[in-house]
Amino acid sequence: MIAYLVNLATLIAIFGIAATSLNLLIGYAGIFSIAHAMFFGIGAYVAAQVALTVSPDFLVAALAAAVVAGALSLCLALPALRVRGEYFVAASLGLQMMASTIFAEAHSLTGGVGGLVGIPPARILGFDVASPDAFLVLALACLAVTLAVVRTLMRGSFGRSLMALRDSESAAEAFGKDVRALKTLVVVVGCFFVGIAGALFAFHMAFVNVESFTLEQSVVLMAMVIIGGAGTLTGPLVGVIALLSLPAALSFLPFIPATEIGTVQQFIYGALMTALMIFRPSGIVGLSRGAR
């Protein structure tokens, strides 16, 4: 039971980072990306490759993962600068679908559908941090850093400019904000952090393949942010805890056959997303005025 909870807590920390970083885009900047799993995946693949070929040191792997994810996020920044609304959603969908295909086909980089196996246990400066407890502490530390950075950024002038941008792009521009630089920067920062989450994920699972980084994963991440409450610091965390505890909670219900838990879970979060949008569009912890 303890081992199970430690495992769950580690996953919550990892997805907490991913959802918090997506919240930067969706909640604070109004960039509705459905391609976040792509950058989560890039982080995981880079970390796995670094661990397999260069060094199993987590710091090295995570830094490489974050930098590459941040750099490649320019693919997402490009359409974000050119189009908005439904066009951007469509663009990010297109990007996500292309990325899934590349993940599945670029055998030399990603191992194809078979994935990268045998990722070595994580170490930090020579110390073994692969035991479940140590790794949980590591994941929580990364989450804390992410939250602290996001909080500081959003309270500063960067955050205020972003929110001005989200609420009215033309007004922000009229006030002399550099809209292009702001948007690019927030996309890069968001993808930088999800790269770290990807690195944690790769070490935690000791295995990565394309299935973890498909459109479904992007939707789950989006659901976490929306259900918890976009544009708030704690919202995405609440969303992550709610969605990740769902399968565990469902497995306690004896009348649901074990084989159907995945389906029932999917139904619940789908229905929850719709119901929340109807009755409480700002999410569980969102302010009643509506997040946008």
Add this chain to the structure above:
Amino acid sequence: MLLTQLAVAGIQTGMLYALTAAGFALIFGATRVFHVAHGATFILAGYAFLEAVQLGLHWSLASGVALLLAVAFGLFMDALVYRPIQKHEGSFFTVFVASFGAGIAMQALIQFFFGGGFATISVPLTRAAEVLPGLYIAPVFWVALAVVVVVFAAVSLFLERTHAGLGLRALSENPELLRAYGLSARRLSALAFVLGSALAVPGAILTTVTTGIQPADSAHVMLVSLAATVVGGIGSIRGAALAGLFLGLVENLVVSVVDTQWSQAASFVVLFAFILFRPNGLMGRAGAR
């Protein structure tokens, strides 16, 4: 001959995409709702048809059942999901997320009852015969062609010649004007959902008998409709239909130059390129926001 054969396959796929995408574009054009649950409408219709046939119904009756369920789902979404949201806020993304959620829930529901695997009905119509040396065409190709021509002719006539059709086209542009003419925007929006959802049905039935249907098709149909609508130019039904046909052709023809596993990604490369370089699409109105 390979190219001709690929083109035939592309046209067959593309015609089904065209119908489905036209439904999506019609709903979007009239109501500004990004109805991504359209994919769920598609699989609902497919499975309804399948189940009805397996229960021993004649195919025409089974098609009726599929049509009924698809339309009911569209109306349900309009009345119980979109309208309440639009009443209090109605930002594009809120509606989009609600629709997405409903699509996922519907897909899960179908998977719960019918399983995740693909289901199909074997009919002789799908057996291809050699019409020219090396060119194989199944009778279902002509069926699809006939259906597409008839349906599009009917929809165009309706939109251009009838009072309600004209209202539908004006709905997104000038709701005030509609009120002045005594047309109810609410009823027109319901009409858009009825028509749009109905347009998904022929594609669903033909897919069920040719390649088989599975719950995961929901996402695929959603993506294709969305891509076709953007490529065709948001708001244009004709554009979406043409783009659907175009995407079907691209998916198949691209196989002659690259390996087969890349065929599906090709549509999304097209989509991404259009958004970056020609966001107004093939026939869109000027000024993508």
Add this chain to the structure above:
Amino acid sequence: MITRRSMLAGILASTALPAALRAENEPYVLGTLFPMTGLLSELGSIYANATALGLEHVAADRRLARPIVLKAQDSQSTPQGGAVGMSKLANVDRAPYVLVGLTGVAKAAEPIATRAKVLMVNGGGVGPDLAGLSPYFWNIIPLANQELPTAFDWMKRNAIKRVALIYLDDPLGNALRKGLQEGLPAIGASLVGEFSAAPSAQQFSAMIAKIREARPDLVYVASYGTQQTQIFKQLRDNGMTQPIMTYSVGGTPSVAALPESEGILFTSQVADWDAADPLTRRFVDGWRARYKDNPSTYAQNYYNAVLLYTQVLERLEKEGKPVTGDTLREAIGSGTFDLVGGKARFSATGAIDMPTQLNRVQNGKFEKAS
């Protein structure tokens, strides 16, 4: 709300309590990592049914001092699900012996199990690289490299020169592709086309157009699950009349149920459901009584995997050794076991030697093809 919370607390307590008490007489744990959902859920239910039948028979025999409990995880037919499931079985359920299936799933789960010294027994995956994968990995099914010679044999006799391959781009598909590339030249045949299908692909008319262009004498399909049946249907629908061949996965009920599968050839291990030995009779009759049908070879393998676990445990009990991945491994590597189909030994690379045969789908049933 209160009732729901107290109910949950009650359930939590009831699961926590036995955990505290059980230290004394803990049952043996048998873990399963089967594809209960996803592309291959059909196989998963065969695997699970066979395991259940085996456990029932073993429990009725009462030859072990302690009972065996089953801990099941769903691999969702995916490598990802396999990795998650295996880490639960190894770290939470503490299963020393886990039954796995499917090549991709097994390969993803293997490093996790090996790290935790968990013994894996595969009765479903046939990728040739599953042999010698890890000291803790054992196959109780002949692998594809044992199946392919039977396929080559038939091709040679029927003067097949040009083979087109449709393969799923995953570890199994790639393994079979390699096997064909290497084996076909020896019988004077060659691969005239290799066509990769993405796991989510469903429309194959473009691919089939290209296959027709390659003018093959035979189409070999190395996919599985719902995609495999879709490929069969679309090959026939698109006017391909050449023989279609596949590996042991052809022996699943959904293949037989599809009218377009008529005449499809597939290789599998030799199975004799009419053998008179008591083990076979108990298994086959038990299966027929319960599931109203003949068992498949997969069922035989997983039933055998349960028998194997029991016989190894029996030995360890007799020798007074603890049950760990290492003691189990040693016992399996050094013994001979009574299984359905005869006495069995394992090679040093963890493979089992079994003869294979060619089968054909005929009138919705599987028949041995000569």
